[in-house]
Amino acid sequence: MADELSRQTAHPDILEQSDLSLLETLDHVLNRGIVIAGEITISVADVDLIFLGLNVLLTSTETARDVLNRRAGAAATEHGGDD
Amino acid sequence: MTTRRAKEDEGGSQGGGRLSRSSSGGDTRGGAEAGGFYVYCVGAREELAHLFGEGLPEAIEPDAPLELVAGGELAAVASAVPLSDYGEEKLTARLADPEWIAVRAMRHERVVEHFARRAGIAPLRFGTIYLRREGVERMLAGRRDELRAAVSRLRGREEWGVNVYCDRAKLLERIVELSPRLRGLSERASTLPPGRAYLLRKQVDARRADEAREELARATEEIERRLGAASEAGVRLRVSSAEAAERRELAAKFAFLVERARFAEFRAAAEELAREREGAGLRLELAGPLPAYSFVAGS
Known part of the structure; x- marks a missing residue:
């Protein structure tokens, strides 16, 4: 796995490779995935609105900063046992 | 022509969020500690059970651990959430808070990523909550065929x-x-007398x-x-x-x-x-x- 990772990053930069942005990740989690109507179902209609609101607030609490920034790190370490 | 995915404007949601309750919900007051079950993803029971012996990521509310709710050969990764936060009244206020949603959405994502890397799973969209464990079990039984098909289609992918x-x-x-068309026109222009070449070049520019x-x-x-x-x-x-x-x-x-x-x-x-x-x-x-x-x- 680590092998595969280094192979990917060693590639010439004709093809960029990145982690998903926060907005893309939110779009995924909030807009896609199997829809199962639970007994309580939260539906987030407008990811843009969330994101714009978030941009304003992004630095307001440390916990939020921590959680929102952690994804990149988690994706990079293939074994992910970071907590 | 664009083929943008249509996005319906669901009106009336001030914070970008909305919540709905199914009629089967009912009131949970009277239980010891009123709690619900938040569901992240569904997979094969045995495969997921193995992963519960190792380190797990933090749940949507970090003070409650991830749990496996089994139903037949399927199982759902879930965790308890306090209805004091996820109950109707409070949640409506929470949904107006982008940061609250984003932090929970990211925790949901990290849980799903953890299991997706290690097992065949079908990820649920953010925001599915059951009032009791049995509700999750019923869902697994009721949608068994659809869920099994999704899990096997996504395995290894x-x-x-x-x-x-x-x-x-x-x-x-x-x-x-x-563009072959523009190239043709501009080549022809170079063979024409200046007046007509000018007009042709104008055409080329207009069509760029x-x-x-x-x-x-x-x-x-x-x-x-x-x-x-x-x-x-x-x-x-x-x-x-x-x-x-x-x-x-x-x-x-x-x-x-x-x-x-x-x-x-x-x-x-x-x-x-x-x-x-x-x-x-x-x-x-x-x-x-x-x-x-x-x-x-x-x-």
Whole structure:
């Protein structure tokens, strides 16, 4: 796995490779995935609105900063046992 | 022509969020500690059970651990959430708070990623809550066939995003060489007397923008087709307005379902396309891997 990772990053930069942005990740989690109507179902209609609101607030609490920034790190370490 | 995924404007949701309760919900008061079950993903019971012996990521509310709720040969990854926070009244207020939603959405994502990397799972959309454990069990039984099909289709496969960026100035500059029609016209102009050549060149200039748009459409279609052939499925995604504002050159977004064993092939196909289209001002970006949220429904 680590092998595969280094192979990917060693590639010439004709093809960029990145982690998903926060907005893309939110779009995924909030807009896609199997829809199962639970007994309580939260539906987030407008990811843009969330994101714009978030941009304003992004630095307001440390916990939020921590959680929102952690994804990149988690994706990079293939074994992910970071907590 | 664009094929943007239609996005219905669901009115009346001030914070961007809305919540609904099914009639079967009922009141939970009277229980010791009123709690619900938040569900992240569904997979094969035995496969998931093995993963519960190892370290697990934090749940949507970090003070409650992840749990496995089994139903037949399927199981759901879930965790307890306090109804004091996730109950109707409080949740409505929470949904007006972008940070509250984003933090929970990210924790949901991390849980799903953890299991997707290690097992065949079907990811649930953010926000599915049951009032009791039995509700989750009932759901597993009631949607058994659909869930089993989704889990087996997604096993060993990951979602990769492909973003196509276009440097429009560069494309406009190159379009006369790239478009056979414009190239023909401009070659003819060079053989004509000045007056008629001028008029023809005017025509060429006037058609540049249209031709550039068509060239971009052709290129994105080809990207979709060739990467579709190197993967199990592909879908074109909507470019949100927030994203368009942030990344002005973003011309198209796709998601592909890629078998892990075929990733090198997929990547090579993307690289080849990037190389071919570089001269026309196009850039490709690969983002992922992600759990296959975009491919949970049958193709």
